[in-house]
Amino acid sequence: MEHHVITANRLNDGLVVFMGEDGCWENSILDAQVLETDETLKICLASANTAEQAQIVVGPYEIEVIENDKGEFRPLRFRERIRAYGPTTHADFATQDVPGHLTHLDDVSPVYFNGVG
Amino acid sequence: MYRYDEFDRKFVNERVAEFRGQVARRMSGELSEEEFRPLRLMNGLYLQLHAYMLRVAIPYGTFSAEQMRKLAQIARTYDRGYGHFTTRQNIQFNWPKLEDVPNLLAELADVEMHAIQTSGNCIRNVTADPYAGAIVDEVDDSRIWAEIVRQWSTLHPEFTFLGRKFKIAVSASDYDRAVVRFHDIGLFIKKNDAGETGFEVWIGGGLGRTPMIGKISNEFVPAEDLLSYLEAVLRVYNMNGRRDNKYKARIKILVHETGLDELRAQIDAEWAAIKDSALKVPEYEIERIRVYFAPPPFETLNAVDRGFETKKFENPEFSRWVNGNVVAHKQVGYAIVNISLKTDDLPPGDITADQMDNLADLAENYSFDEIRATHEQNLVFAHVKQSELFELWRELGEIGLAMPNIGKVTDMIVCPGLDYCGLANTRSIPVAQRISKRYADLDQQFDLGELKLKISGCINACGHHHVGHIGLLGVDRRGEEFYQITLGGSGAEDAAIGSIIGPAFSSSDIVDAVEELINFYVEIRNQGERFLDTYRRVGAAPFKSRLYPEKLDAAA
Amino acid sequence: MPLLKGRNIVEDAWTLLADNLELPEAGFVIVSLDRFIRDRDLLVACSGPIGVRLSSAQSPELIADALEVFSLIELEFPAFTDGRPYSYAQLLHRLGFAGEIRAVGNVLRDQYLNLKRCGFDALEIKEGETAEEWCIATGAFSAPYQVAYDTEKPIMSLREKRLAAAS
Ligand code: HEM
Ligand code: SF4
Numbered sequence: 001m002e003h004h005v006i007t008a009n010r011l012n013d014g015l016v017v018f019m020g021e022d023g024c025w026e027n028s029i030l031d032a033q034v035l036e037t038d039e040t041l042k043i044c045l046a047s048a049n050t051a052e053q054a055q056i057v058v059g060p061y062e063i064e065v066i067e068n069d070k071g072e073f074r075p076l077r078f079r080e081r082i083r084a085y086g087p088t089t090h091a092d093f094a095t096q097d098v099p100g101h102l103t104h105l106d107d108v109s110p111v112y113f114n115g116v117g
Numbered sequence: 118m119y120r121y122d123e124f125d126r127k128f129v130n131e132r133v134a135e136f137r138g139q140v141a142r143r144m145s146g147e148l149s150e151e152e153f154r155p156l157r158l159m160n161g162l163y164l165q166l167h168a169y170m171l172r173v174a175i176p177y178g179t180f181s182a183e184q185m186r187k188l189a190q191i192a193r194t195y196d197r198g199y200g201h202f203t204t205r206q207n208i209q210f211n212w213p214k215l216e217d218v219p220n221l222l223a224e225l226a227d228v229e230m231h232a233i234q235t236s237g238n239c240i241r242n243v244t245a246d247p248y249a250g251a252i253v254d255e256v257d258d259s260r261i262w263a264e265i266v267r268q269w270s271t272l273h274p275e276f277t278f279l280g281r282k283f284k285i286a287v288s289a290s291d292y293d294r295a296v297v298r299f300h301d302i303g304l305f306i307k308k309n310d311a312g313e314t315g316f317e318v319w320i321g322g323g324l325g326r327t328p329m330i331g332k333i334s335n336e337f338v339p340a341e342d343l344l345s346y347l348e349a350v351l352r353v354y355n356m357n358g359r360r361d362n363k364y365k366a367r368i369k370i371l372v373h374e375t376g377l378d379e380l381r382a383q384i385d386a387e388w389a390a391i392k393d394s395a396l397k398v399p400e401y402e403i404e405r406i407r408v409y410f411a412p413p414p415f416e417t418l419n420a421v422d423r424g425f426e427t428k429k430f431e432n433p434e435f436s437r438w439v440n441g442n443v444v445a446h447k448q449v450g451y452a453i454v455n456i457s458l459k460t461d462d463l464p465p466g467d468i469t470a471d472q473m474d475n476l477a478d479l480a481e482n483y484s485f486d487e488i489r490a491t492h493e494q495n496l497v498f499a500h501v502k503q504s505e506l507f508e509l510w511r512e513l514g515e516i517g518l519a520m521p522n523i524g525k526v527t528d529m530i531v532c533p534g535l536d537y538c539g540l541a542n543t544r545s546i547p548v549a550q551r552i553s554k555r556y557a558d559l560d561q562q563f564d565l566g567e568l569k570l571k572i573s574g575c576i577n578a579c580g581h582h583h584v585g586h587i588g589l590l591g592v593d594r595r596g597e598e599f600y601q602i603t604l605g606g607s608g609a610e611d612a613a614i615g616s617i618i619g620p621a622f623s624s625s626d627i628v629d630a631v632e633e634l635i636n637f638y639v640e641i642r643n644q645g646e647r648f649l650d651t652y653r654r655v656g657a658a659p660f661k662s663r664l665y666p667e668k669l670d671a672a673a
Numbered sequence: 674m675p676l677l678k679g680r681n682i683v684e685d686a687w688t689l690l691a692d693n694l695e696l697p698e699a700g701f702v703i704v705s706l707d708r709f710i711r712d713r714d715l716l717v718a719c720s721g722p723i724g725v726r727l728s729s730a731q732s733p734e735l736i737a738d739a740l741e742v743f744s745l746i747e748l749e750f751p752a753f754t755d756g757r758p759y760s761y762a763q764l765l766h767r768l769g770f771a772g773e774i775r776a777v778g779n780v781l782r783d784q785y786l787n788l789k790r791c792g793f794d795a796l797e798i799k800e801g802e803t804a805e806e807w808c809i810a811t812g813a814f815s816a817p818y819q820v821a822y823d824t825e826k827p828i829m830s831l832r833e834k835r836l837a838a839a840s
Contacts, residue, residue, distance in 0.1 A: 011144070013214040014169035055146045058164060078596055079535060082544075083166050087536040089464050089546045093197065124828040127815055135813045139783065152781060155754055238754070268818045268828070274790035275763060275821065278756025344819075355760045356732055390767060395820040395827075401836060402829050 003065045003073060004041050005032035006048050007083070008057035016083050016095075017057060023047055025057060028096065029084040034065065034073050074098075118179050118487060119264050119409045121229045129226045132233060132272070136160050137219035144216065159239055159277065160222070161207075161232030166539045168212045171195075172235040173225060177245035177263035177287070178206035178490040180230075182477035185488055187228040189473035195221050200473060202458060202466040204296075204530055204581060205284070206244045206490045207235050211537060233271060238279045240270035240351070244286045246294045247491040250410055251499040253447040255289035257306045257314055258410045262343065263287045265398060265406060266304075269344050276351050280358040280366035283351070284323075296492055296608040298322050298331045299584065301368045302350060307337060314340040320350060320380075321372030324578035328614045329369040332377050334384060340403070342388075345396040349388035353380065413485035413500055418450025422503040434521075435510055437559065441521035443506065452503050454484070456496040456513065457520040457528060461553065464546040465531040466494030475516045483509045492608075493530055495523065525562040526570055526635070527553045530581045534574030534591060535598075541574035543591025543598035543624070548572055551628045565635065568648045569607070572600075584608035586649040587631060588615045598624040604634070604660060605652045616657055619665050630664060637663040675802065676775075677785075678795040680811075682804050687724055687745060697721070703747055706731050709739070717742055726777065729757045733765045740770045748793075750778035759791045763822050766792045785810040792822035 006019040007029075017025035018032035023044075026032060035041045041062060048060035063080045065073040075081045082088065086095040121129070136156075143153040157163075161172035173188070188208060192200045195217055196210040203209055213221055225231055235242050243266045245259040246252070266285055270276070276283070286295045289306040297303035303319035315337040322331030338346045350368075357375070359365045372380055429436040444453040456476070459465050468476075476496070480488045483505055484498035491497060501509055513519040522528045529552065532538065534545030549572055556562055571585030582588030588603035599621040606615030622630045635648070637660060642651045652660065676685040690702035696712070700721015709716055709725050716723050717739075724745030725736065733746070746765060748758035762774050776788050776796035785807050788796060798807060816828050 009164055009168070012216055014164055014167075014212075016167055052150075053146075055144060058150050078598070079166075079541075082535055086167065088544065089536050089550075090197075122832070124816060124831060128818070128828070131814045135783075135810075138809070152753070156781075156783060238756075271818045272814070273819055273821075274787035274817070275759040276756070277787060278754050278759070278784075280756075352760050352763075356757055356764070360729075360755060360757070395830075399829065399833065401833060405832065405836075 001036065001038055001041075002076075003067070004035045004062040005029065005065050005073065006035070006044050006060055006062050007032075007080070008048060008052070008060035011055050011058050014058075018084075019044055019048060019060075023051075025051070029065075029075070030072060030096070032065075032073070035062070118181060119176075119260070119406065125229070126226075128271070129229070129231050129233075130223075132160075132231065133219060133222045133226050136222060140215060140219055155237060155278070159234060159237035160218075161235035162215075162218055163236060164539075165211070165533075165537050166535070166541075167537065169215060169218070170209055170211050170537070171213050171218060171221065171232055172203070172207045172209045173230060173232050174235045174242040175206045175208060175230075175490050176242060176267050177249070177260045178247050179249075179260060180488050180490070181228075182480045182486050182488070184228045184230055185473050185477040185480065187224065187230070189470040189477070191221060191224065192470040192473065198470045199463075200468050200470070201464070201533070202468065202490050202494045202496070204492045204494060204579065205242060206247075206492065207242055208490070236282075237277075238281050238283075239277045240273060240279075240283045240285060243267045243270065244284075244295055244300075244492065246288045246290060247489040247497050248294060248444065248453055248499065249289065250412065251446050251448075251451075251453050252290060253445060254292060255306075255447075256308050257289045258407075259287040259289040259295075259304075259306060261403065261406050261410050262304065262306060262316075262340075264409075265343065265403070266347065269347070273351075276355060279351075279355055280360050281363065281368075283354070283368070285347075291610060293608070293610040293612070294491070296581070296584065298612040299324055299328075299608060300331065302347065303331050304343075309337055316340070316343055316346075318346065318350075321369040321377075323367050323369040324581060324583050325367070326364050326576045326578075327367075327369065328578065328583040329373065330612050330614065331369075332372060334377070334381050341397050341400075342392055344398055345392045345394065346384075346388055348391060348396060349384050352387055353383045357383070412448070413487070415448045415451060415500070416502070418448075418502065418504070420449050422450065425503045425506055428507040432507075435507060437563065438510055438519055438521040439506065441525065441563070442523045446500065448500070450503055452501050452506060454498040454501045454506070454509065455491070455523045456498065456518050457522050458495050458518075459522055459528045459553070460517055460520050461557070462517065464536075465529055465549055472516050472518060475512075476518070479509065479512055493528065495528070521559065522562055524567045524569070526556050526565055526568040527562060528569075529553075530569075530571040530585070532573045532577075532580035534572075534580075538574060538579075540577060541591065542593040543574050543600065545572045545574040545580055545589075545591060548589065548600065548624070548627060552631060555628055555632060565639070566647055568635070570631070571606075581608060582606070583614050584612070585615060586647070586652070587634060589627065589631075592621050594621065594623075600624070600627040602627075602630065602634070602664075604657060605649065607649060611649075618657060618661055633664055634660060674797045674800065676795055677798050677804055677807055680804055680808050682798075683795075689726065703745065706735060709736070713739070724772075727758075727761065729755045733761050733768065733770075737768055740765075740768060740772075743770075744772045745775065746770065746772065747775045747777045750776060750780050753779045753781045753784060759787060762788075762791045762793050766822050782807045783810050786813060790817065790821040790823045790825065 020026040064076040142148045163170045195213040201209040243263045245263040249259045285302045286297045286300040287304045299322040305317040318335045319331035320334045354368045442455040489497035531549040535541035569586045571581040572589040573580035573582040574591040584606040590601045601621040603615030607613045703724035722744035726747040773794045
């Protein structure tokens with residue numbers, strides 16, 4: 001199976017969060033629990049739904065992630081990368097220092113896809 | 118400008134209290150997200166890709182220095198130091214916390230502002246010509262009527278759960294500076310032969326997935342019957358508009374599927390039944406509101422200001438700004454000044470809190486304490502003395518807001534796109550920033566003349582791409598950002614919907630493709646011809662073959 | 674289900690009659706539009722009061738020629754976001770319907786004010802809900818901006834009154 005992490009927005013501040021090892025909700029995808037089997041995915045989604053019922057998060061869902069050569073997991077889909085790392089329009093809004101995330105601010109060529117991973 | 122009386126003030130405060138209760142019920146779990154969503158949207162609160170976003174109304178685009186300072190403070194306290202002006206005379210703040218929003222709204226209410234009906238399937242913030250009260254060609258001040266519509270539509274009990282959003286715009290000129298023809302209802306104020314005021318009513322305009330130009334449903338609705346006519350249109354729409362498919366739920370689809378004549382008959386029948394009722398707009402109320410929009414105390418000035426003419430002569434940069442951004446005023450010796458929010462550093466429509474504070478000071482000093490927001494995501498000082506233009510320009514320059522690019526290729530309308538929006542296919546702002554860099558040379562921009570480029574990150578068309586002379590629409594091609602080009606649209610009095618020119622371009626190629634189209638225009642244009650005019654003269658085919666030469670070869 | 678009328682929960686004398694059940698002579702039953710169309714003559718002849726329930730896709734225009742048959746019309750909200758019945762209620766008033774108009778189905782208590790203003794007389798609420806909770810919404814605003822089908826004076830006429838008092 002592919003690797004997944006579970007994400008949502010926190011109800012109170014609306015920020016993007018990821019489900020961590022202990023079921024807590026973390027701001028950084030680097031702290032997310034990476035799920036490797038259908039079984040764990042199912043269990044964690046169920047507990048994410050419980051968190052939604054308990055007014056902790058809104059709209060939890062799973063995203064696919066891939067491992068880079070540093071052993072970090074990155075979202076596979078482009079949309080999820082922007083969700084995980086912040087808008088690409090203001091250097092100070094990026095939530096993490098990810099190579100390629102802000103390339104167009106310096107210049108032109110959108111090498112976003114090649115830069116991360 | 119309009120000021121709240123005790124009734125307006127009380128109403129807005131009560132609305133804040135109501136929303137505070139709704140937020141508390143959401144936080145306690147009494148309201149589910151599904152139930153809360155329409156309630157928060159009706160108060161302008163979205164949950165976007167990264168966080169909440171609050172859209173604050175600037176009814177018909179007019180606001181004061183005090184209000185601008187409050188927006189600056191809100192940008193600092195609840196956003197990250199920015200505000201973002203939209204295409205519908207609203208301002209958006211990203212990143213507010215849900216629990217803070219009631220306080221934020223209370224602060225807005227202190228300066229007579231609110232977020233009522235800036236989203237949701239209800240009658241949205243009513244927009245108007247940003248030059249109202251200042252432009253020569255208007256037959257009346259459109260804001261008076263926009264305010265009357267605003268009050269009538271505010272928390273209208275019958276029309277708060279419509280099939281879809283419902284947008285109304287008002288203009289009093291033949292020139293369309295408010296994309297009136299692309300609104301669910303567009304109102305053009307007219308005078309009849311007897312000199313009476315009335316409205317030419319356009320219905321069924323809209324952008325989004327199925328762009329449509331509105332159609333005239335009534336050529337002259339007498340002023341006193343405005344509200345009964347609007348109520349008739351809304352009622353017919355509310356009862357008969359489609360509810361089975363949200364992409365077909367706008368009134369434009371009802372007009373299309375029912376046919377204009379049949380729908381007009383239904384509206385007229387409804388109107389006849391309710392016209393002679395308490396919906397008549399009383400003269401005292403029109404006059405009460407009109408007083409607020411009385412012209413400011415203009416001085417009697419000469420038509421030509423020597424100092425101004427000299428400065429223009431001496432200073433080519435100032436002269437260029439005047440040519441690009443300044444428009445004639447109806448009062449002799451005054452001018453309308455456009456302030457471009459398409460600068461080098463920030464996303465289109467964005468402004469920093471410091472700039473807001475500075476602009477508030479400038480508005481007090483130079484424009485009778487009044488600011489306007491335009492649908493092109495810019496600002497306007499409506500009443501500036503010619504003799505003070507130079508000083509104003511200099512001061513705007515100091516805060517980075519003297520960009521002379523109004524109506525030029527870098528004055529783009531751009532939606533938030535995937536950088537903020539959960540519905541997006543692609544980013545929009547970075548493409549705009551790359552185009553801006555490509556066309557940084559102002560001489561070149563002036564040489565190209567009026568060129569309206571508009572970018573949307575998905576088919577919802579918040580960036581108005583359908584009505585761009587050049588429109589870019591973000592599409593997802595196997596997870597990569599691609600952009601489809603449309604040509605020949607216009608949101609002005611020569612309204613048109615652009616046509617797709619061919620297959621989409623990758624993000625890396627899109628700026629080159631735009632440049633290629635513009636180069637081609639420069640090669641074939643006649644003297645004084647705008648991009649749009651050239652396109653209309655020669656048609657799509659030559660542009661197409663220039664952009665896709667290999668296709669031509671393959672076909673040959 | 675509890676029935677909210679004005680500020681109080683009241684006894685509900687009516688029952689919804691399934692299409693396959695026989696019409697009781699005493700009336701006080703609510704039938705579907707289909708049933709009414711099929712058994713119109715029977716229903717008209719019934720000595721007891723009759724009600725009809727319209728779904729949000731069924732406009733009161735469909736029964737415009739039979740309004741005097743009904744003492745009660747229920748307008749159904751399949752979802753609280755489906756706002757068609759608000760317009761239907763006002764249409765019924767305009768067509769001269771003098772009986773009771775009820776909201777049934779899915780409504781939020783935040784909408785009670787809208788319902789009242791559009792001329793609904795009563796609505797079904799959920800088991801366990803209180804009248805007080807629902808009435809918060811009707812007290813949320815001291816005066817509305819526009820005329821509707823209640824007797825509430827809109828802000829415009831309050832202004833006129835103030836103006837008259839001042840002069
Ligand atoms: C940021 C979050 C936003 C979301 C989720 C959003 C969502 C949408 C959706 C779903 C539509 C299509 C509606 C329909 O066709 O029925 C739409 C249309 C539109 N939006 Fe947005 N929008 C957003 C931001 C903006 C912004 C920032 C602007 C102004 C720059 C804007 C201006 C418009 C306009 C002008 C339309 C076209 C209206 C028409 O169809 O007539 N929106 N938006
Ligand atoms: S056009 Fe699409 S991407 Fe852009 S703001 Fe609107 S919904 Fe979002």
